[in-house]
Amino acid sequence: MSEPNLQGGCGCGAIRFELSEPPPIAGYCHCTRCQHRTGGGSSVQARIDARTLTILKGQELLTAWRHPDGGFYKLFCSICGSHMFSRDPSGNSNQMSVRFAAFDGDPGVRPSYRQYVNYAAPWEPIPDDGLERYPESRARPSLR
Numbered sequence: 001m002s003e004p005n006l007q008g009g010c011g012c013g014a015i016r017f018e019l020s021e022p023p024p025i026a027g028y029c030h031c032t033r034c035q036h037r038t039g040g041g042s043s044v045q046a047r048i049d050a051r052t053l054t055i056l057k058g059q060e061l062l063t064a065w066r067h068p069d070g071g072f073y074k075l076f077c078s079i080c081g082s083h084m085f086s087r088d089p090s091g092n093s094n095q096m097s098v099r100f101a102a103f104d105g106d107p108g109v110r111p112s113y114r115q116y117v118n119y120a121a122p123w124e125p126i127p128d129d130g131l132e133r134y135p136e137s138r139a140r141p142s143l144r
């Protein structure tokens with residue numbers, strides 16, 4: 001098996017990042033916030049510890065928005081709009097996610113769950129792939 005790819009960036013190349021450790025877990029999110037920001041039925045992302053993430057360039061171009069109902073900050077490139085990360089808004093938390101397609105190659109980890117399946121888009125049925133399903137958030141039941 002080849003080494004996992006732990007570098008990545010946005011579509012226009014202005015933002016580049018690197019992880020010091022392979023992501024431990026990954027999953028799909030079917031929440032309506034992810035549907036809006038991706039323009040698709042779900043988002044696939046790796047959960048990471050923020051302390052393993054280094055922004056190599058373009059830090060000043062990372063823009064964050066937060067849904068009025070709460071949830072993680074959603075960070076994207078202010079030039080090309082590529083979605084890159086999400087981050088727990090509480091200052092003492094290191095919980096982050098990296099959007100899978102932000103990696104240059106294969107980050108190694110595979111999605112093992114689907115969360116917010118109660119909000120799945122009616123036009124895209126959830127595939128019968130055997131992954132663990134959570135009606136709401138997998139990790140933080142109070143946040144969407």
Ligand SMILES: [Zn+2]
Pocket residue numbers: 010011012013014015077078079080081082
């Ligand atoms: Zn960009």
Ligand SMILES: [Zn+2]
Pocket residue numbers: 029030031032033034035043116144
């Ligand atoms: Zn989501």
